[in-house]
Amino acid sequence: xxxxxxxxxxxxxxxxxxxxxxxxxxxxxxxxxxxxxxxxxxxxxxxxxxxxxxxxxxxxxxxxxxxxxxxxxxxxxxxxxxxxxxxxxxxxxxxxxxxxxxxxxxxxxxxxxxxxxxxxxxxxxxxxxxxxxxxxxxxxxxxxxxxxxxxxxxxxxxxxxxxxxxxxxxxxxxxxxxxxxxxxxxxxxxxxxxxxxxxxxxxxxxxxxxxxxxxxxxxxxxxxxxxxxxxxxxxxxxxxxxxxxxxxxxxxxxxxxxxxxxxxxxxxxxxxxxxxxxxxxxxxxxxxxxxxxxxxxxxxxxxxxxxxxxxxxxxxxxxxxxxxxxxxxxxxxxxxxxxxxxxxxxxxxxxxxxxxxxxxxxxxxxxxxxxxxxxxxxxxxxxxxxxxxxxx
Amino acid sequence: xxxxxxxxxxxxxxxxxxxxxxxxxxxxxxxxxxxxxxxxxxxxxxxxxxxxxxxxxxxxxxxxxxxxxxxxxxxxxxxxxxxxxxxxxxxxxxxxxxxxxxxxxxxxxxxxxxxxxxxxxxxxxxxxxxxxxxxxxxxxxxxxxxxxxxxxxxxxxxxxxxxxxxxxxxxxxxxxxxxxxxxxxxxxxxxxxxxxxxxxxxxxxxxxxxxxxxxxxxxxxxxxxxxxxxxxxxxxxxxxxxxxxxxxxxxxxxxxxxxxxxxxxxxxxxxxxxxxxxxxxxxxxxxxxxxxxxxxxxxxxxxxxxxxxxxxxxxxxxxxxxxxxxxxxxxxxxxxxxxxxx
Numbered sequence: 001x002x003x004x005x006x007x008x009x010x011x012x013x014x015x016x017x018x019x020x021x022x023x024x025x026x027x028x029x030x031x032x033x034x035x036x037x038x039x040x041x042x043x044x045x046x047x048x049x050x051x052x053x054x055x056x057x058x059x060x061x062x063x064x065x066x067x068x069x070x071x072x073x074x075x076x077x078x079x080x081x082x083x084x085x086x087x088x089x090x091x092x093x094x095x096x097x098x099x100x101x102x103x104x105x106x107x108x109x110x111x112x113x114x115x116x117x118x119x120x121x122x123x124x125x126x127x128x129x130x131x132x133x134x135x136x137x138x139x140x141x142x143x144x145x146x147x148x149x150x151x152x153x154x155x156x157x158x159x160x161x162x163x164x165x166x167x168x169x170x171x172x173x174x175x176x177x178x179x180x181x182x183x184x185x186x187x188x189x190x191x192x193x194x195x196x197x198x199x200x201x202x203x204x205x206x207x208x209x210x211x212x213x214x215x216x217x218x219x220x221x222x223x224x225x226x227x228x229x230x231x232x233x234x235x236x237x238x239x240x241x242x243x244x245x246x247x248x249x250x251x252x253x254x255x256x257x258x259x260x261x262x263x264x265x266x267x268x269x270x271x272x273x274x275x276x277x278x279x280x281x282x283x284x285x286x287x288x289x290x291x292x293x294x295x296x297x298x299x300x301x302x303x304x305x306x307x308x309x310x311x312x313x314x315x316x317x318x319x320x321x322x323x324x325x326x327x328x329x330x331x332x333x334x335x336x337x338x339x340x341x342x343x344x345x346x347x348x349x350x351x352x353x354x355x356x357x358x359x360x361x362x363x364x365x366x367x368x369x370x371x372x373x374x375x376x377x378x379x380x381x382x383x384x385x386x387x388x389x390x391x392x
Numbered sequence: 393x394x395x396x397x398x399x400x401x402x403x404x405x406x407x408x409x410x411x412x413x414x415x416x417x418x419x420x421x422x423x424x425x426x427x428x429x430x431x432x433x434x435x436x437x438x439x440x441x442x443x444x445x446x447x448x449x450x451x452x453x454x455x456x457x458x459x460x461x462x463x464x465x466x467x468x469x470x471x472x473x474x475x476x477x478x479x480x481x482x483x484x485x486x487x488x489x490x491x492x493x494x495x496x497x498x499x500x501x502x503x504x505x506x507x508x509x510x511x512x513x514x515x516x517x518x519x520x521x522x523x524x525x526x527x528x529x530x531x532x533x534x535x536x537x538x539x540x541x542x543x544x545x546x547x548x549x550x551x552x553x554x555x556x557x558x559x560x561x562x563x564x565x566x567x568x569x570x571x572x573x574x575x576x577x578x579x580x581x582x583x584x585x586x587x588x589x590x591x592x593x594x595x596x597x598x599x600x601x602x603x604x605x606x607x608x609x610x611x612x613x614x615x616x617x618x619x620x621x622x623x624x625x626x627x628x629x630x631x632x633x634x635x636x637x638x639x640x641x642x643x644x645x646x647x648x649x650x651x652x653x654x655x656x657x658x659x660x661x662x663x664x665x666x667x668x669x670x671x672x673x674x675x676x677x678x679x680x681x682x683x684x685x686x687x688x689x690x691x692x693x694x695x696x697x698x699x700x701x702x703x704x705x706x707x708x709x710x711x712x713x714x715x716x717x718x719x720x721x722x723x724x725x726x727x728x729x730x731x732x733x734x
Contacts (some may be wrong), residue, residue: 283506286504291577
């Protein structure tokens with residue numbers, strides 16, 4: 001085994017030397033030399049990227065997440081209706097079928113829906129093929145501020161009259177598609193913010209714990225054990241019970257984020273401590289120390305960069321649990337409350353048997369969650385595999 | 393040693409190590425009680441003259457690396473002094489306060505054994521070599537580039553390689569980068585901790601020759617740690633042999649190899665491979681394993697494995713004596729035994 005590895009490394013060295021000789025000789029042109037120099041001069045990030053793009057699943061996950069975040073940023077523009085716009089004529093309407101060709105021309109449209117209530121008071125919507133509602137682009141609807149900056153009333157698509165409900169409507173006749181987009185804004189950013197906060201605590205405490213060792217390490221590790229020994233749901237319940245009802249939505253939102261990261265950081269701190277413990281014994285750290293480097297320099301120049309790829313992976317893999325935790329809290333009525341709309345809040349609103357039996361489309365936020373979480377996991381797995389480019 | 397001889401050697405002595413000890417505590421249980429000590433370095437005495445190479449040999453685990461690290465103040469000693477001649481004054485390295493240590497770091501540097509773990513894989517060669525300059529605020533960015541170029545050329549690498557990452561280099565080339573980094577601060581003393589042990593034999597010779605050239609060019613003093621006697625013989629002016637935390641013999645290289653005055657040295661020398669196939673060497677096999685430094689034997693630490701051992705050896709710790717001029721040994725019977733060298 002060892003000899004095999006040795007032979008391999010010798011072969012690699014030989015290859016490098018040959019390449020060296022080729023670069024130095026005048027046989028090849030400057031362009032070729034530059035190309036080879038790019039191979040040797042590739043930084044860690046370039047190597048990670050090269051390995052990452054070869055992983056299809058991870059790439060798909062990454063693209064989905066990118067789409068999710070873009071959709072969340074431009075939710076107001078992409079959603080045809082606002083969060084609260086009601087269509088009393090279309091309560092609990094199932095998703096409408098979109099037709100693309102009208103009389104041989106490309107012109108998406110939906111049919112109007114007629115409501116019938118049967119003897120069990122059950123709603124039945126039927127397509128009224130006489131009334132065609134064309135879907136138009138860049139329609140003027142309710143005014144909003146795009147990314148909180150530009151005031152406008154243009155929406156990507158919509159209808160002149162009637163409504164288009166791609167994913168149906170809820171019990172107040174609100175468009176589910178629009179609501180999911182708005183929910184994404186909260187759910188996706190709460191995950192991001194929660195992870196960021198966990199990262200900050202976790203990185204600082206983990207690196208300090210691993211680098212200094214001794215009683216500092218002991219203290220931090222016992223603290224982590226203490227935090228982790230609390231059952232998480234009762235702890236969250238207690239903390240969110242402490243959030244007053246009369247607080248403005250934004251403040252509640254931040255406090256809930258903080259509550260989520262109270263436990264999240266311990267996991268990262270543990271992982272980074274282990275990583276730092278192994279790196280601080282590397283000779284290059286001692287070399288820096290003997291060159292007179294300060295602790296801060298060693299931590300920021302040598303230790304944290306070495307754990308960086310690890311941090312990113314951990315962050316990506318922590319996103320799903322953050323999103324799920326927010327969903328769970330909101331679903332239990334402990335997290336966010338309307339008027340803030342997250343996916344968890346949307347699911348809480350449909351917490352009844354009727355919805356499952358009669359209006360299954362109101363559960364589409366769950367589908368959005370499942371896709372987001374799968375995508376994050378795929379991306380995280382791919383990043384983990386790519387993050388150590390020095391192993392063949 | 394008489395007084396006149398002492399003052400004469402003092403003139404050239406760069407560093408003197410006195411009774412240096414390092415005991416690592418062994419901690420057990422929940423309350424981390426100290427149940428014993430690993431006596432990694434147990435009272436070593438030696439000096440290094442300016443411009444010479446002192447070889448330090450011994451089997452793995454005998455404390456040679458720890459000795460090197462203690463001298464550099466990479467770890468704090470349990471006991472002992474390291475006197476260092478600096479601007480005509482003798483400074484006790486162990487007494488330098490932490491705040492003044494940074495300035496002192498410019499005097500001594502280290503070359504590592506492992507060419508892979510000694511270079512940060514996330515930094516370019518330029519960043520690695522210029523880091524010491526950056527830390528000490530020497531030269532501006534443009535000047536640093538020139539310095540790194542000079543250093544790379546001094547160690548036989550091409551200046552245009554400075555933007556590459558360490559993974560693009562072979563073991564020998566990496567070791568050269570490590571040497572360039574050690575030279576960046578223009579130190580006077582370099583602790584070379586088995587600098588060639590991890591390299592192919594052909595590359596070993598190149599690196600040793602490079603170290604010798606650099607010694608002449610920059611006027612360096614080496615503490616050369618190794619476990620390979622033939623490598624040490626080639627580069628060292630004097631050689632110290634270490635066993636279980638103690639130096640058992642110290643002499644000029646050719647003297648030590650020809651006339652060893654300690655049974656352990658004799659056993660080590662008998663294991664050196666000969667180039668002449670007709671020459672029959674009598675390999676002295678040491679019985680048993682090297683004892684644990686946490687629980688070393690009484691008296692002379694070597695006595696359980698020594699074929700000349702007598703009763704006194706297990707009771708009395710042998711004295712560190714200068715038996716001939718510049719030839720020290722710690723053996724009760726150094727005068728009586730006639731040991732064979734090579």
